[in-house]
Amino acid sequence: MENETKIRPAPKEKPAERKVRLRAALIEAAEAAIAREGLAGLRARDLAAEIGVALGQIYNLVGDLDELFLLVAGRTLRRLDKALAQAGAGAGSPEQSLVDVGLAYRAFASANLHLWRALFEHRMAPDKPLPEWALADQMELFAHILGPLAPLTPELDDDARRLLAHTLFSAVHGVVFLGLEEKFVGVPPGLIDRQIESLVRLTLAGLARGGAPGAR
Amino acid sequence: MENETKIRPAPKEKPAERKVRLRAALIEAAEAAIAREGLAGLRARDLAAEIGVALGQIYNLVGDLDELFLLVAGRTLRRLDKALAQAGAGAGSPEQSLVDVGLAYRAFASANLHLWRALFEHRMAPDKPLPEWALADQMELFAHILGPLAPLTPELDDDARRLLAHTLFSAVHGVVFLGLEEKFVGVPPGLIDRQIESLVRLTLAGLARGGAPGAR
Numbered sequence: 001m002e003n004e005t006k007i008r009p010a011p012k013e014k015p016a017e018r019k020v021r022l023r024a025a026l027i028e029a030a031e032a033a034i035a036r037e038g039l040a041g042l043r044a045r046d047l048a049a050e051i052g053v054a055l056g057q058i059y060n061l062v063g064d065l066d067e068l069f070l071l072v073a074g075r076t077l078r079r080l081d082k083a084l085a086q087a088g089a090g091a092g093s094p095e096q097s098l099v100d101v102g103l104a105y106r107a108f109a110s111a112n113l114h115l116w117r118a119l120f121e122h123r124m125a126p127d128k129p130l131p132e133w134a135l136a137d138q139m140e141l142f143a144h145i146l147g148p149l150a151p152l153t154p155e156l157d158d159d160a161r162r163l164l165a166h167t168l169f170s171a172v173h174g175v176v177f178l179g180l181e182e183k184f185v186g187v188p189p190g191l192i193d194r195q196i197e198s199l200v201r202l203t204l205a206g207l208a209r210g211g212a213p214g215a216r
Numbered sequence: 217m218e219n220e221t222k223i224r225p226a227p228k229e230k231p232a233e234r235k236v237r238l239r240a241a242l243i244e245a246a247e248a249a250i251a252r253e254g255l256a257g258l259r260a261r262d263l264a265a266e267i268g269v270a271l272g273q274i275y276n277l278v279g280d281l282d283e284l285f286l287l288v289a290g291r292t293l294r295r296l297d298k299a300l301a302q303a304g305a306g307a308g309s310p311e312q313s314l315v316d317v318g319l320a321y322r323a324f325a326s327a328n329l330h331l332w333r334a335l336f337e338h339r340m341a342p343d344k345p346l347p348e349w350a351l352a353d354q355m356e357l358f359a360h361i362l363g364p365l366a367p368l369t370p371e372l373d374d375d376a377r378r379l380l381a382h383t384l385f386s387a388v389h390g391v392v393f394l395g396l397e398e399k400f401v402g403v404p405p406g407l408i409d410r411q412i413e414s415l416v417r418l419t420l421a422g423l424a425r426g427g428a429p430g431a432r
Contacts, residue, residue, distance in 0.1 A: 038339075120397065121337055123254075166403065167391055167411040174390020175383055181336065187382065195383040202422030203415070209425045 023061045025051040031072045038114040039121055042069060069122050076115045083108045084144040094148035095204050101144050102172045102196040109176050110189060145169055152207060172196055239277045241267040247288045254330040255337055258285060285338050292331045299324045300360040310364035311420055317360050318388040318412040325392050326405060361385055368423060384419060388412055
């Protein structure tokens with residue numbers, strides 16, 4: 001009954017307003033379902049029932065389940081972006097900033113396990129490319145690494161620094177991903193954080209010592 | 217028709233022999249299905265049809281689809297183990313050995329994309345722990361990193377070196393995983409290999425410079 005109250009159109013709601021409201025409700029329901037059950041929780045029939053529309057109506061609100069997932073993924077990426085920005089800003093040095101961004105990545109992944117995993121498990125249908133806006137969301141994550149990396153690698157050109165930022169991001173991702181994977185030799189969160197810190201500090205020490213890769 | 221010839225019992229086959237033969241055929245069919253389509257290809261009905269048994273008979277051959285997947289995963293892990301062992305043995309120095317093991321990991325992942333991804337995407341049913349033998353298969357992978365790491369980190373105790381090996385393995389895994397992910401800012405294979413080489417060399421240079429983590 002409570003649900004019904006929430007989803008029943010307000011008396012003077014116009015069709016366009018109703019569509020905006022239902023679309024937002026659909027995205028929230030999809031986000032909650034993935035957070036609870038992972039990607040397998042994204043079932044059109046259940047989501048339609050939850051927001052109180054017929055199954056076919058879902059496809060008036062979003063193109064398909066891939067698009068719905070990408071909308072949820074966009075929200076997850078923007079929250080992640082915010083968490084990394086906050087972590088990076090608080091540090092006293094570029095080195096510490098890179099460590100803190102790595103630790104914030106682990107904390108976000110732990111706190112949003114299914115939503116975070118879904119970012120990497122979801123596959124588009126084979127013939128459908130990822131939309132431009134979804135790619136742009138991803139690129140912003142690297143900014144939190146590129147920023148602190150710049151003063152540490154003045155000898156690198158932009159392309160080489162960007163590749164190094166991608167390498168560092170991916171390496172920390174791997175430590176978090178396998179560490180949080182209960183199945184594949186998981187690691188307690190405290191140890192994962194120690195791994196992240198060693199990895200970042202060793203890489204930076206290596207940079208300081210031998211010059212950066214690509215400068216070779 | 218060809219299929220039928222292959223799967224029809226030989227005239228004097230005993231029940232126990234038949235079971236061994238069908239179980240092997242089931243595992244091979246499951247492996248081929250995952251290689252072709254990923255985890256979504258693991259469908260009991262199709263596999264039963266392919267090896268020519270009734271659906272229910274599948275569960276006389278393996279406990280359930282989780283067990284069937286783990287049997288396939290075990291084969292994948294053993295082939296990966298062999299590829300890493302060969303790569304590590306050919307190098308002239310421990311440093312080069314670690315680089316070569318990383319590059320062999322990327323080559324294996326590229327050549328066995330769906331089977332390799334399935335190792336990390338598959339989830340056991342929530343109440344079922346991973347069997348001991350499946351964990352043992354995983355631990356052997358780290359040996360290819362622990363070996364060359366030993367002469368480079370004489371000051372580390374076994375636990376610290378094991379953690380470092382896990383960190384390095386995970387970091388290279390992350391570079392390969394995101395690099396081969398078409399969706400999440402993928403990278404061409406040649407560049408992935410450069411990323412792996414920089415990452416390993418920077419980490420080792422950092423170790424040589426500052427002493428190892430955990431020794432702090």
